[in-house]
Amino acid sequence: MKTSKKVINSLKLSFPSLSVNESAARAVVAAFSAQADPTTTELADIKCAVSEAVTNCIVHGYPDSIGEIYISVKILEGRTVRIEIKDKGKGIEDIALARTPLYTTSPETERSGMGFTVMESFMDKITVRSRVGKGTTVVLFKTLKERKKAE
Ligand SMILES: Nc1ncnc2c1ncn2[C@@H]1O[C@H](COP(=O)(O)OP(=O)(O)OP(=O)(O)O)[C@@H](O)[C@H]1O
Ligand SMILES: [Mg+2]
Known part of the structure; x- marks a missing residue:
C-alpha cells in the first residue's frame, strides 16, 4: 500500500561510499x-537503523569499488519519519533470505547477519527493493509516539 501522507519537510543527500561517511x-x-521531536530513544533507534543501512551500501552494495549512496529523509504528516537509503551497486539476489536473522554473505568478516533484523526491530516498517547489478533501496519508517505537551 502506498503511503499518501502529506510531506511536511524533506532533505536529500548523496555521498561516495567511503566508510568515513x-x-x-x-x-x-x-x-x-x-x-x-523524537524521544532520545527514538532518535537512537533511527541512528542505529540508518547506520546499518548505510553500512550495507558501503560493504555489500559496492564491495570492490566506491559508488554513490543516496539518502532521502521526509517528515510526513502525523510525525512519521521516512528514510530512503539507496545504492546503485551489486544488488540482492534473494531479499527474503537476506532479511533472515543471522544470514550473511560475508561470514569470513566480522559481519553477523543482523543488519536487517536491527532495522526491523528499531523501526516500525522497512521495505527493501533490489535488482542484481542495478542496486538496492531500503526505506525505513518510524512514527514517533505522541508526546504530552509541556505547558
Ligand atoms: N545494499 C546492499 N547491497 C547488496 N547486498 C546487500 C545490501 N544490503 C544487504 N545485503 C545482503 O544482505 C545480507 C544481510 O544483510 P544484513 O545487514 O542483515 O547482514 P550483514 O550486513 O551481512 O551483517 P551485519 O549487518 O550484522 O554486519 C548481506 O550479507 C548482503 O548479502
Ligand atoms: Mg549489514
Missing part, C-alpha cells in the same frame, strides 16, 4: 529528524 550520514539524518 557513515557517521556523517547518520548524524545528518538524526539532526534533520530531530525537528519531529
Whole structure:
C-alpha cells in the first residue's frame, strides 16, 4: 500500500561510499529528524537503523569499488519519519533470505547477519527493493509516539 501522507519537510543527500561517511550520514539524518521531536530513544533507534543501512551500501552494495549512496529523509504528516537509503551497486539476489536473522554473505568478516533484523526491530516498517547489478533501496519508517505537551 502506498503511503499518501502529506510531506511536511524533506532533505536529500548523496555521498561516495567511503566508510568515513557513515557517521556523517547518520548524524545528518538524526539532526534533520530531530525537528519531529523524537524521544532520545527514538532518535537512537533511527541512528542505529540508518547506520546499518548505510553500512550495507558501503560493504555489500559496492564491495570492490566506491559508488554513490543516496539518502532521502521526509517528515510526513502525523510525525512519521521516512528514510530512503539507496545504492546503485551489486544488488540482492534473494531479499527474503537476506532479511533472515543471522544470514550473511560475508561470514569470513566480522559481519553477523543482523543488519536487517536491527532495522526491523528499531523501526516500525522497512521495505527493501533490489535488482542484481542495478542496486538496492531500503526505506525505513518510524512514527514517533505522541508526546504530552509541556505547558
Ligand atoms: N545494499 C546492499 N547491497 C547488496 N547486498 C546487500 C545490501 N544490503 C544487504 N545485503 C545482503 O544482505 C545480507 C544481510 O544483510 P544484513 O545487514 O542483515 O547482514 P550483514 O550486513 O551481512 O551483517 P551485519 O549487518 O550484522 O554486519 C548481506 O550479507 C548482503 O548479502
Ligand atoms: Mg549489514
